[in-house]
Amino acid sequence: MSEHVAEKRDTIIAALGFPRLLMEREIKRRACPQHYHFNEQAEECVDCLYILECQSFSKQLAEPELMQASARELARLLQFGFEYVSYQPERQDHETARCACELCDWIRAVTPMVDLG
Numbered sequence: 001m002s003e004h005v006a007e008k009r010d011t012i013i014a015a016l017g018f019p020r021l022l023m024e025r026e027i028k029r030r031a032c033p034q035h036y037h038f039n040e041q042a043e044e045c046v047d048c049l050y051i052l053e054c055q056s057f058s059k060q061l062a063e064p065e066l067m068q069a070s071a072r073e074l075a076r077l078l079q080f081g082f083e084y085v086s087y088q089p090e091r092q093d094h095e096t097a098r099c100a101c102e103l104c105d106w107i108r109a110v111t112p113m114v115d116l117g
């Protein structure tokens with residue numbers, strides 16, 4: 001792996017820490033009988049309102065998973081994380097180009113890395 005490619009991977013993996021943190025905050029607002037480890041066998045997981053966040057937090061976006069992910073998979077996850085952060089309800093009415101909140105900050109930093117086409 002070239003140095004440049006490795007660096008790009010590290011940047012993406014680091015960037016994905018933020019949507020993972022938001023998801024963690026979201027799911028930990030309430031008690032979870034599975035201790036926030038998504039379990040597809042468990043009925044309460046399948047019916048859970050936070051299934052997307054929990055699956056992402058505990059599986060796809062978990063750091064060991066990201067270390068193993070292919071470049072294509074990382075790009076897909078970054079796109080997903082970007083959309084997740086962009087559509088956070090508390091970001092309504094933010095002027096992203098100027099806003100100093102952590103959500104807008106992250107979006108500005110990640111926009112050049114995401115394929116918006």
Ligand SMILES: [Zn+2]
Binds near residue numbers: 103
């Ligand atoms: Zn903002």
